[in-house]
Amino acid sequence: MLKWLLLFLTLVSAAASLLTWLRAPDWRWTWKLAVAVGEYGYWLALLPLGVGVSAYFATDGGVRLAAVSLSVLAASLLLRPVFLAAKLAKKLPAQLNAAFGHGANLSEPAFDPARLYWHGEPPRARMNTEVFSQPAGIELKVDFYTAPFAGDTTRRPPCLVMIHGGGWDGGDRAQLPDWNHRLAARGCAVAAISYRLAPRWIWPAQRDDVLAALAWLKANANRLGIDPTRLVLLGRSAGGQIATAVAYGANDPAIRGVVAFYAPHDMKFAWSVSREDDALNSVKLMRQYFGGPPDTPARAALYESASGQLLARAGSPPTLLLHGLPDTLAWHRHSERLAARLQELGVKHCYLSLPWATHGFDYNPDGPGGQLAGYALRRFLSAVTKPL
Secondary structure, three states, X not given: OHHHHHHHHHHHXXXXXXXXXXXXXXXXXXXXXXXXXXXXHHHHOHHHHHHXXXXXXXXXXXXHHHHHHHHHHHHHHHHHHHHHHHHHHHHHHHHHHHHHOOOOOOOOXXXXXXXXXXXXXXXXXXXXXXXXXXXXXXXXXXXEEEOOOOOOOOOOXXXXXXXXXXOOXXXXXXXXXXXXXXXXHOOXXXXXXXXXXXXXXXXXXXXXXXXXXXHHHHHOHXXXXXXXXXEEEEEEOHHHHXXXXXXXXXXXXXXXXXXXXXXXXXXXXXXXXXXXXXXOOHHHHHHHHHOOOOOOHHHHHHHHHOOHHHHOOOOOOOXXXXXXXXXXXXXXXXXXXXXXHHHHHOOOEEEEEEOXXXXXXXXXXXXXXXXXXXXXXXXXXXXXXXXX
């Protein structure tokens, strides 16, 4: 009985570890499993190794060979993101310098294997919540994370505007707050904002809410202790679509840059590849967001106005794109196509593709994807928010 249990455990571990190499099936829960094995696999690898050692001593013959082989395979695949992150980290500083010029020299490496296991207590910044807009009587709030020297009028920090994901019909500004605390502690204020959600509110309500947040930040810059001429937009997933659409469409010199994690940017293209049977029922999400498909001139215009890829022009803000190659929820081609368009236009940009990562890979800031994303983001911010 024991030998079959050990064999079963190694088989399950090997099957799960394949998600660091293959795209997860279109089931609602598998992408979360992919995040776990991709960004915490360096811990999970201990399980198949332990089971494999137990199988070596507790079994014999074909069962021993199969269990030990499967355990080695599982551990190798679970550690794959670590080795790939280390490989990408060697080229990342030069890649970012070539894209955006030299920013501040960061003391830490782009990827530190020791940080996977020992990273100490994450920093905490002071945060307060305020209302920045009340469209149709709805209170839209911002969680403002104060940078350490925000009160120093001689060097007011830039501000990063954080736009949450959630398929346009969910999510909130409290997503992944550790990132906001860490960035604020390093000298960049963070404004994590709310926006009106579909299906009650269709586009461009979300754009208008972000623009209202930018106006509020500028009007309150002295009180908040920020530089209103150095703003950067960052969005994840649905928030990344909003971020690039606003950044490229606003023609606002105060927007110094835009960052998008695993997001779509050409909404007609996104509609063309959407399916009802995918992990999110993306057809339903887009119908909710735009009020229907792009089958009328009015709705086609809405889709175009929400498409950063179509709004981008020469002189658009510098852009940092991050996407996992096997992302189940948002195809990596979305970021690839935007990067190609920015290349055509001569817009400064960098596209960081992670071969193992899926949607939400930044859930663990100290994991393989989180470390690379954090380093790229900090280098990007230091380069694009230099005082003019």
